[in-house]
Amino acid sequence: MIYNSGISKSKFFKSGIYKSRFFDEFLDKLKSKNSILVDDILDPEISFLTTFLNQSLKKDILIISTDRRKDLLYKNLSSFNDNLLEFLSWETLPFEEIKPSLDIIGQRFDTLNKLQVSKKNNLLICTLHSLLQKIIPSDVLKDLSLHLKINESHDFDDLIKKLVHLGYKKETLVSDKAQFATRGYIIDIFPTNLDHPYRIEFFSDEIESIRTFDLETQKSVERKKSVDIFLADELKFLKEEKNPANISSYLKDDFLVIFDDLYQVEDSLTALNSLKIKNSKYFLSFDSFLEEIKKNQKLYFSEKKIDDISSVTYKENPNTKDEKEISFEVFQKHLDALLFKHPFSTYLDFLSLEKLENILDHIETFIDKNLKVMFLHQNETEKKHILELLDKKNIKISLDKNENIFFEEGFLSSGFIIPDQNLSIIPYNEITKRKVIRRQKFREAYHSPVASYHSLEIGDLVVHFHSGIGKYLGCDRLSNHLGVETEFLILEYANGSKLYVPISQSHLVTRYIGSTETMPTLTLLGSNKWQKTKALAQKQIIGYASDLLHIQAIRELEGGFEYDEDSEETELFDLDFPYVETQDQKRAIDDLKNDMMQKKAMDRLILGDVGYGKTEVAMRAAFKAVYDGKKQVAVLVPTTVLAMQHFDTFKERMSSFPIIIDIVSRFKTAKENKNTLENVKTGKIDILIGTHRILSQDVSFKDLGLLIVDEEQRFGVRAKEHLKKIKKGVDCLTLSATPIPRTLYMSLIKVKEMSVINTPPQDRLPIKTIISENEDEVIKNAILREKSRQGQLFFIHNRVESIYKRLEHIEKLVKNCTCAVVHGQMSTKDVDLTFHKFKKGEIDILFATTIIENGIDVPNANTIIIDRADTFGLADLYQLRGRVGRWNRSAYAYFLTPKNRQISEISQKRLSALLEAPTFGGGMAIAMRDLEIRGAGDILGIKQSGQISNIGFHLYCKLLKRAILSIQNKKEASFIETKMEFSYPAYLPDEYIPHENLRMEIYYRLGEAQSNKTIDDISTELKDRFGSLPEPVKELISLSKIKIFANLNSFTHLKFGDFTLYCERLFESKKTHKNLILPKKRDILKFEEDIISMLKDSFNISS
Template sequence: MKILESLYPIYSLHPSGFKTLNLLQHLEEANVILFLLDIENGKIIEEEVNSFSGFKAHTFDENIENKITSSQRNLIIVKDRQELSYVKEILSTLTFFKIKQGEDLNLSYVLDLLSEKNFERTNIVENPGEFAVRGGILDIYLHGGSEPLRLEFSGNKVLSIRIFDPETQRSVKPLSEVTLFGIKGKSKSDTNFKVIEEIEGNSPFHVLHNFNYLGNLELLRSEIDRLKKEGYKVYFFSFGENKEKFFEELLKCQILRGKIYNGFIFPVEKIAVFTETELRGIKHRRWIRREHYGEKIEDYTDLKVGDYLVHLDFGIGRFAGLERIEIENIKYDTIRIEYKDGVVNIPVHNFSKVEKYIGEEGEKIEISALASPRWQVKRAKALLETYKFAMELLKIHSYRKKERGFIYKPVPELEYKLYAEFPYEETEGQIRVMEEIFEDMESPKIMDRLVAGEVGFGKTEIALRTAFRAAVNSFQTILLVPTTLLALQHYTNFTKRLANYPVKVAMLSRLTHPKEKDEILKGLAEGKIDIVIGTHALLRSDISFFNLGLLIIDEEHRFGVEDKELIRQKFPMVDTLRLTATPIPRTLYMSLGKIYDLSILDTPPPGREAVETYVGKFDREIVKQAIQFEIERDGKVFFVNNRISGIKEIVKMLEEMFPDLRIGYAHGRMPKNVLEDIYINFYLGAYDILVSTPIIEAGVDFPEANTIIINNAHTFGLADLHQLRGRVGRGIKKGYAYFLTPSEISEEAKKRLSIIEKYSELGSGFKIAMKDLELRGAGEILGKKQHGFVRTIGLEMFFRLLEQAILELEGQKFAEKDIKVKTEAYIPYNYIENESIRLSFYKKLADAKTEEQLQKLREELLDRFGPIPPEVEELFYVQRIKILAASKESVKGVVIGPSELIFETDEGTKKFKRGLDIEFLRKWA
């Protein structure tokens, strides 16, 4: 073990992982401790070292002993003597626990080790430090950036070792062996560390740092050409895999992916490295790399006893759990649903008729009565409206396909340069959505696409790239926004990003001077302005355009019905991109995806830190400390109160606490212009604290405001709490949210606050806690009329009926038939122990409509739970027969017994022995 303390030769102008790595290569020992006083520099060195092979770098934390591996050399970065002593003590007695495929190993021994290492046993492994056991399957998620592992045992033999994806829970890659972690004190250390206190002398090599090219692409290209002629190997490090093709096209040198923050020239080895930092002339924002993005919620694993379900035949009831019953010596798993006047047990093979009921938060839900015909009347009306709506959608879709719009061709040279200058790594969601938009723009059809993505997921960059594509094709773009402040922010962002391009951007709002306004109107008419950003002022009848091609509407749901109608009349043939932060339910996306242009932006930015959330009783000292902390780091504070009446008292309290701070206040009864001016002043830095009712400008980034205090938080709905928290922590600084309440609050309020505290990760609004917003999102797309009957039958049931209506109108028949099962078809407790996961698989199986879907489910069960037992095989058989019967009009019902099948058809009853091939039955039917 070597300990590096004389670090000047490594640093030079910047902390450099490359210089550190080269210094390490001159050392004989396998492992090194690097002692740094500035841990932020340590994190940069960690990421840069890990971009190269040879060493695995780790900054010190409480799980350091679980991160060290014997498979490669380790660099451990510590910041003080205490951490140094702790690491030395651990490593003096560390041995590594390896597992090989095919070896004999007692599973119980591994489980004991995991418990000893403080791993948490869970039902589903999604985060580092967790493990799960399902029969002979062991899932482990190690610390230190490793991928999660799945070990399959048969008795005491290791059958296989696989890496799996924590999102899908599916295996992705086999391994022959794996090192789990170091075990302290189990035996004499085999790590062979040698401890040396310092390195004498300077580094045996010299590294030069690169010049900042300040976005001058030609100058950088010239330097690369010069170095190549001098015999240098030239590399360019890209921060994200999605940018590699852009840089390859622009720079004509070898592109590598890695977290290298500062380029360098290494004359000894004739190596030159450039990074995005030099190209753009600004420091790339270093994301704090997180190991997960929040708690993943599967469709039915979050269903709890007491939640509302809706059955197609019986209506809305309460879920009372899974219940195994026995009839005529045959075991069945059933979904137990409680109604106003009775209980119904639904066999799991009929689970497809059941959906979760999603209504608006706080609404009083009427439970159906089995003896009453009211549900049948509601259902009939909803079915009729659903068919009408499906016909409207198909009609609009057909019209759009016939009409011809503009074609916007790619301009790679300019577009790649623009993408390369984006100071973040694009998310998978952004790349996917841009591909969908560009596919629309490159086709002759008129684009009308809605992009839905939670706050902070990157919609602004999507709008900018779309407008840029239009501009380089000589078409003008309108970016329509609901408020002056949002117009100002978009204008600032667009002008900054497009400063080096032949694209003219202008803003029209009440802030625009009359003389400047006249010049802008003239520029639009003459084609001298390419992109105009503004509010309702852009809908004036006297504005004319030279060659308008694209309309982008941001926060579309905030425009009134009259505004939307005016937009449709004024711009009937232009391509339209609509942006909303209201979550659009995935099930609606799946139902309408083929006929409605929806894009879901559901990938969080990589590594952005979650907002730290505190829930507790109101305390002046907590308020004081929270504000003081934010002000000391040069930040600003939101203070939200639920009522206008308490605003002035809060302002007075804060003025007494902080007499030197600038405090502003705002509420909804102020004139619109006055209110906007207050927010603009806060945005521009005129206030340190803004006290307001919950009307904080949606869609706008307040980069300096990273603490929000919400008073009387118990009075807010879940969706509102989530959105208020989303106002902070959207930049490089960590955000803090304080939800303060009186001493006594209702159980329902406690439940809401508990959920908001638990699901604090970015993106959790798409996973849970946002059902109220999902219903708003459905209403936004479907319209008020549809929104009404969606509430009647529930969101999920509406989507199912809509999907079925669309399929039938397109000529695809799939009508579920009456199926009676007289054989044991269920998931045994010892195969899937956890009830919620069992429930999830029952739902997936019952909803399967094709052989391909069944095969994927079979593969998932084999992968996650091991060999499939006979009772589960019987479930698959039942579903195959169910799919067959649904696709055949002549079949009215089926009875599935242990040895025979009975089909009720138009011609009468047909009996078959079990074991006949499904293809034979399909041909017969």
């Protein structure tokens, strides 16, 4: 049948849709100052009515919601209300003086500023927590922000003082919010209220330019005309404020108050009162707020019928059946209101059904009953998908008339029917049944490119490329050969000898990591032992590099399945992702799809923190393998819990497509597993998920095309040997948050391809890490904080024999908490049931062993307490911490150690590493730190472990990378690091880059650069970050390019005199010495070209 349709008629939704008797009467009663109660109403219907009021009333609206409901409410309202704002709470206990998350502070003041400057009506959502929290008054707040524009004049020093006054901390380098850094007349700052850091450049006292910059590269990105900088330390000013306000004081008079759901708001108030909120100096009492809004109109919504949650008195009145005057009890008070019957109906009620499989099966029924159908979609892809699904149901759409079926841009979490309007509203997610997710902003992450090499501490063992193993004694400032005072790294060698390494050569120095915990002997300076040791290592490295490349060549010869470009179904699957991909996710997806379209089999590592979206990347590959290649996929995971999590995730994500997914698991009977394996063998199953069981001899695939290995570091040697057999000719994708060093370094030296996901998902807040002795007060406060925001907790106790006793102790410590236990010795049925209850929110605290380390994802659980954290490995602790902080709330991780007892040195190092790891994307740093703590062992094989001990892991891998590149380029392996001596003032002046660590980083990157393009990029970056290049920096850039040429062409030594250049070259085992005459006139802009040309001519080096 063909139906007429209108597409995206927003005026229809915003006006005509509300033309009915109910809406007219509802609005009239509100305008007449009546308070109204609407009960038995669902979330999307509440949002629908609120949108109507927002568009009809000329006043501000304050919506009081709860932590559990506000995200869904925001998502439902955001499509249709441009003036929607949210005011977040600190997410701390009323009596705690803990600084809130910087992201929360920024969002709070961004909202307050918008309320201050807004000339239109505002629609504001807050929770009871944020509503009752005292805040800085509006008139005071005006003086606690900065609005900077280009071409404005500001005293530079005064501006710095203002930033400090606002709570911004001066740092060497901006790496997080509420930080600023200065270099000359440049200020880098990351305002708490913005998503990106800003670079403000002055000319004298005038702002010459304002640019955003990238945290990771520190390079400017986009020019801006202005920047707003808001307060960074709310607590400090609130302590000083004598007359604090609350959020309602920022609204225009006569604002409407909406209680989102009475029952849940009352529960939230009970939880807050249990925390003795009345005694807190930072909170107003709820009674005083009710007194404050006594004259304001109030609209109460209740999902339950009011009779079910309160004693109700019905008053006599002559009004219509749709409204009744009532008195009811809530918040321990008697309130009066008009009880209105809403006009909405569910699909089930309207169709008189008990269960609804597919709403599209009933479109013709709706039309036959004279209902118009409005489909809500968020983009053109969703609209196209709806049209395709309707076409498959033989429902043809005519787009030229506005009848029967409408398409409107927007979102609601579920649909409903308005019988009086003859209208059925069907959101896209009613058709796909996908989860409703609200996400807003990306969080950038900064990682120093040299952190793993140059985070040196006094006493560390180090390796100097030319001089061998020594001990780092720190830095000192001394005069160099030009009489210029500069920094030197001081290294101690055997017999107390010292080597002073100019900071410009700091790239030659790396931290020493051996293969065992045995300490090596320091090298004797002046002896040739180090050169012999290095030469022997280099010889074995060349052999090992050849072996690695041989294995890679065999894998390429074996080939793999060559996929075509994405099919239409694959594109649709990608677009059906309910989040917005981070840039890193997009790159990883592009990388793996490019791999899959090559003739050779893919072997790629996806490295990313827990919860950073690796599973979605893997599902893109799996879908393409099944749909575009008609191949089967195996997903190998280390634990049954993770297998179940992936099974649920894959099934839900692919539910709109005819893909058969199954699991082999101890949670199933032997007969069920047998049937599953038979279906795998015959090709009836597309994707099989399981643990080591997948590697068993009786598991046979009809046509395996892709193997996904999650958390590879958790598998043993036997499993990995079996994996090698399976991987022949099969695409392989490895996922890891903290990869084993072998996998990590195979990726870093390009033997295995790697994609890194460093960018946190949208709205992700940092996890606050607390290391504490086992104190009852600490545990109690952690639980109360989470309970106050209707959240849940994990409590990790890794001993089954004492876990129930621990639970009993906590239940006595904190009353009214629902607790449960889960561990590996429980029956599979009980484990599954417990997890299910926890995910549904029926359990407040889940006591568990490390069974939850991988595979349980509960966004509402944002506190984890780990008992005896000193007994866990570093990677395990990092994984456990990643169980929380998976949503848009502040997360807390408590690592408890025994009270009044000294823990081991290695345990102290592990716990310190967790504090030092980057706030976001620290998986690689943790993997490297774990390597440093434990030693490299035999991760590259027993044969290589001796050489790693001899020269250190970092230097070994550096030489291995060079060997591989040389062999790949069909050149003789060169391990030469040209020694450069010169009398030119080539350095980074202190006044140009004032901070030692930054100078060391730049020197390191220049020293490690392998191409002129890299040097040019660094040069451009220096101009952007620090201003025009002074002469010494230009000299340094020029000499760095000469050094690259010298390294690549086997020059061991270049010494620049006043008139001559001494050259020493080791080529084809022959050493050549020459003295060349330098040009009389030296043009710094052409210097490297002249020198390189001279070297080519003198040594017959072809271009």
